Amino acid sequence: MPEEKPYLTGRTYIFKLNKGDDLLNELQEFCRDNQIKCGIIKGIGAVSCATLGFFDQKKKKYNKVKHDRAFEILSLLGNISLMEEKPMVHLHASMCDDQGGLVGGHLMGGTTVFACEIFVQELVGAPKMRKLDKVTGITIWADCKE
Amino acid sequence: MPEEKPYLTGRTYIFKLNKGDDLLNELQEFCRDNQIKCGIIKGIGAVSCATLGFFDQKKKKYNKVKHDRAFEILSLLGNISLMEEKPMVHLHASMCDDQGGLVGGHLMGGTTVFACEIFVQELVGAPKMRKLDKVTGITIWADCKE
């Protein structure tokens, strides 16, 4: 494993999202507005519908599923890095419905907030930059100079 | 989205809970004893039973389910804010049982620790204050002055 350089912690945020917000878009916008180029995100809350992806490792594409019912967000976990020089949020979520059924996956646009509590920790150092990786078919990190 | 002010990181704790502890009550007490008014919590571990809630977004009330068996805690995630001027812990959890079945929800009293490893990060800044929100029926954050 290559040597990793430590980062410094930058700005720290804790805030709520509002009913009706698109969860992914709102976090994406928050990071772009505040120019958070590198960091981690987590949160809990509830949504009125969820759109989640699963990456098909053989076909190298995301399968997208829209779940059109209410969920508690059990965990929302991810990070911020750069893609084509803009902050990009990458989040995975697990959720449960009112019947006790659990769903999860890669968070996509089309997930509507009922109420969410979000934590963002900016990291200061060489921001990670997403580039398409031909082996896996996904965009993965390379270090880049600021 | 309104502008958010960054917080500073305060005290950082990592500690275990003991067999027989009530998971939520113990964390609640920890935050009150140490006067942690704002922060984040996470943890992993195992419990001998779990009491979890699901908020019914239409009826505006929590449905509570007691699961009377052993679970691994896959994720315990949440935060600390003020409610009626006292520190209040809000946590969501996902857990799995010995048959591979997953459950999750809003952590409630009546969840008994088998062994838990907890991380608490205090945040310093305007503490979030929970107030009942008539639109959703839940207590959500407003900023307040210290």
Add this chain to the structure above:
Amino acid sequence: MPEEKPYLTGRTYIFKLNKGDDLLNELQEFCRDNQIKCGIIKGIGAVSCATLGFFDQKKKKYNKVKHDRAFEILSLLGNISLMEEKPMVHLHASMCDDQGGLVGGHLMGGTTVFACEIFVQELVGAPKMRKLDKVTGITIWADCKE
């Protein structure tokens, strides 16, 4: 509950793991190479197979299950402490497969990375030391002097 001493935050890392890596072994090695004795870890990503444990609280032993298919990692959460004076990583994970099925448990060797994004926060203070606890049958934390 006994009084807990706060920790300081030490080095902060964010990095990727590569296709084919053994998830647990790689993180274990990272912590040993960098002499991270105490800290927290989290991550998201995808794996091509997963080996997860469930601790049987009555028989006091781990049951191990190998899931031989692809998963998204919804949450990878855990910590670093010392066991026999060496850094030891303890992680729980929840994952979902391409049919929407969720699995979870105590992460074991034999979980193969497809792509993973990892966050490690070192904590500086009295490192936690794992020792076998006769009551539960697992290794739990005692504080130790550096």
